[in-house]
Amino acid sequence: MKKTRKPHKPRKLPKCVRPEEFKQLIKVTPKKDRVARISFLLAYGAGMRVSEVKRCSPEHFRENSIFIPESKYGVERIVPIPKGWKKEFTKDLPPIKSIRTLQRKFKKYSKLAKLNPQYSFHSLRHGFATRLMESGVPPNQVQVLMGHSNLATTSIYTRANPIDALKNYEELF
Template sequence: MNYQMELNGFLTYLMIDRGLSLNTKENYERDLRSYLSFIKQQSVEQLNQIEREQIQLYLIELYERGLNTKSVARHLSAIRAFHQYLIIEKVCVKNPCDLIESPKLTRDLPEILSIEEVDALLESFKQDTPGDLRNRAMVELLYASGLRVTELLNLRLEDLHLSMQFIKCQGKGNKERIVPIGEVAAEVLDLYLTIARPKLLKKPTDVLFLNRFGEMMTRQGFWKILKKQAQMAGITKELSPHKLRHSFATHLIENGVDLRLVQEMLGHSDIATTQIYTHISKDHLRGVFEQAHPRSGKTSAENEGFFSQSLEK
């Protein structure tokens, strides 16, 4: 009973045919090794003998191990994809997962920074050293574009088109997309390229953002820079690169940008992924309503004060 050959074939399929990242492939491999180990313990001799009941028992065991609903749903997704591959390869004729419903997920709304907090963060940067200019350029670009941190750090010089204020980036599945950036981000990037990057450069490379050794900035290195800068800006929320991406998307929607345009800029393949930001925006709208509407529970004096402040802004 050796499942290794089919598992290896599936992992190769993920990388070559589906174009998934090494990190995603490793996640699939880890989940499926756990699953196949369980199946072996059930004395199943062949992959085409696996039944729905055995998969259901495995999911129950995952819950008993203490995994949350999101993790169990991820395991089931990997199992479902593996069995679908076995059908493609004619190892099996049916997918035993077909009648198993995915666990219902309750999706938490991501925490974001307010516009005032973003302004405080971006204005807190010094410009005394090449490192200062680089740090400001990275964070300014991250918020201006909504890039994932990996996409940001993988940028090359040829990806910048500052005169036209847009960049190219390689997203998930090696999908290329065009992302507009604002005038401020373009100016800050130009300053970094002109003054700072030549001083950080140690050997020829087209990598955009360099560390002090002249090499590509790491995710961990950028994370430390961001956390330190948040402290300097007096931001008490736990800050991460992804939180800036969430903030970028939410602020665009709050200011009336079409959801499909935000989807394109974020590189989401499914608009359902982008729709979570409309919920955040609705929460924002609800807060404004409760402050402003005469029948929201506020006193007339409180509402009058709110409108006066709004008009002054």
């Protein structure tokens, strides 16, 4: 008897937080909740995974980068960060209890910011990758910054954004 294959499902575009949404998220996140603010900035501004953010400590910060000793696949990587982040993030960097804590904080504040309820903490990382691709950073460089082992993983961000496509269409006609 022949086995039947399931039909191939096309990969959906990742749910990503847009710049204006991120600004709103930071706006509703209290300054006293340093864990949330720093975590959101690292995920959105440096493309760090939630597990990498959780393990981040002051000694991982360099002047303009963060050294990630063990990423998802046990590979070291260096992620660039804007000047000034090291000073801001390493002073009184609070310990993060768990990954779940970060995910709960994201859900709490994203709800306050009235963001898409389908967003997850990982949507911040997707926002980072999408911004890079939309800014014209070559896919192989995005791959390195994201810590992807395979360029095919990075290629999901090269798909056209329907909103941007519509804007471009309207500008032409």
